[in-house]
Amino acid sequence: MQREAKKLKVGIFDFTDCEGCQVKLVSLRERLLALLERVEIVNWRLGQEKNRMDRFDLVLIEGCPITQDEIDLLKLLRERSTHLIGFGTCATMGGIPAIMDQKERAKWYNKIYGPQYKPRGIDSLPLTSYVKVDFLIHGCPVDENEIVRVMEELLSGKKPAYRGYSVCFQCKLAGNPCRLINGKPCLGPVTQGGCGAICVSGGSPCYGCFGIRDTAQIEGLLDILKGMADKEEIERYFTMFLRYTKEYNEIVRPFMERENG
Amino acid sequence: MAKRISESLITKIEGHGSLHVDWEGRKAKLHVVEGERLFEGILVGRTAEEVHWITPRICGVCPIAHNLASVKAVEDALGIIPNPTTVLLRRLMMTGQMIQSHVLHLFFLALPDYIGLDRATELAEKDPKAFGRALRLKEVSDEIAFCIAGRNVHPTTTTIGGFHKIPDKSSLQRLLRMLEKTSPDASWTARLFTSLPYPELDADLELLSLKGDGYSIYDGDTISSSRNDDTSVKGYKEAIEEEVREYSTAKFGSYRKREIMVGALARIAINGKGLGQKARKFAKSLDLNNPFHNNLAQAIEILHFHEEAIMLIEKLIEEGMDGTVVRPSINPPLKGIGAVEAPRGGLYHEVHLREDGKVTYANIITPTVQNLTSIEKSSQTLLDSNPAASKEELKRLMEMLVRAYDPCLTCSVH
Incomplete structure (x- = not known):
């Protein structure tokens, strides 16, 4: 029981994106199971039915915070988490949605949805435009070995490092x-x-x-x-x-x- | 005023949406709240070669389908007919795509509903042997994608007119051995999903799928309906209409103004005769008016595409491979359409190019957009046909129903 209580509380959240980085997480297969044994997943909408919004030791965020709801949730997650990690290029740099800036987006809402449509999206910016982020796991999609490396470093209490080579x-x-x-x-x-x-x-x-x-x-x-x-x-x-x-x-x-x- | 079925989003589906039920008026609506990425705008001004790089990022669950729909659209615009090796390799990529996506949906998202679990990883503790089979199928399908497409998510090897790189014979032989080893797992999946207790529902479905020779998912040229109302792929835009609704960031699709269901169940309804020998035996137990049976249809397809992958690899090894990339024709039409059956149903990409190869127009219709109208209608049928059921029970059944359609809300709001 003592050991159970010490498990890190982890939340996995996704904003607007393709969810391919979560697919990569599932592609870890046996390594994902090994990882899950060492943490407690308290919130993962894609993976489980029962989800809680407690305090988190670690939050992974995939996707680009495009809507106001996503931006609000991001700020709430920042308040409630010790480590907040950007997971994949949409989260870390805006990703493919960030090809267009706010002005171009306004034009295309009209073309794609028509003039009556009330857009939900605000802009397509990385997480760091709104909150402090502790580490960025880049990649479109993220790489399986990089997920394991960063998670191992975080679980052993280290501050993960960026790769020093190109x-x-x-x-x-x-x-x-x-x-x-x-x-x-x-x-x-x-x-x-x-x-x-x-x-x-x-x-x-x-x-x-x-x-x-x-x-x-x-x-x-x-x-x-x-x-x-x-x-x-x-x-x-x-x-x-x-x-x-x-x-x-x-x-x-x-x-x-x-x-x- | 409509009371929310739940403040929270539907779990275990791709993307963000919630069912809203007006319990007094007994009306169901599906709210999609995914942010708009505006891919059709992102593509304009980019080059023809960047289209199939960008569009897989619409969906990480079916990136190969988007990649190939784009490649086909651009090839159509440039008057390119790829060589037989390219077509076989692309069909092989698609078998991997189907198994990847169906395994993810069936074992990780849908199965917990039927066996009373909260999450798939609980299965790893309760029945490690069964979970091991699911993981092996995930692995072999990821390996097909790695070997042919260069990566399991978002291809790197494909190009207009062919492939940057084709696999060598020894990697194909290695794949073949992996597939032979996982054959029992594919058969087991079809048996498992035949034995599940699907809720009864008569939703009077019109099913729609691309049709070509055999069980065609890569090169079907006709949009075929179970109501005998077919359209050529060239007329996709007139036949499949998209409607904007104020409560959703995804558009709602219809076929000749009627609600239709696309995906595995529809493909078997339209192309069932082309199923492989092993898979065909299971198709008899399908109820084509019950959307919950889409899960069973996906399991049958895992078996079919597993057989097909073996057949395609044997053919590639036997016939030898030609890695030539076909160049654009002289005076190409510069407007093209690419259609494939993605895991969730018919996927249409249309691209218009300028002489210098820059995109001037792009249109994308995804399977889930076509299914959204049907999901709402089937949810309504579920409400209407269970007047005595409690709200809790109905809520559970409706979420399970939405999940059975395997919606990809990420795709639907592209």
């Missing part, structure tokens, strides 16, 4: 030919590793869904990209997932404006 490191290990050397745009060099370079291994570019890594040489990459892609294309790469990062606003956007001028 996607390129794992891309080399995977034996992939370099996209940039072959004249194809890629954001691997400035993106945090941990994904196993899975997109490049499949033949797709890296769009940076694991977030910008520490000490990334963004100007250097922009200079290389300039030689193989036009401004619009570079912009499309950086706005797939990274629009609301500090680096996009402080480095990429001014670079584009200079190029314009």
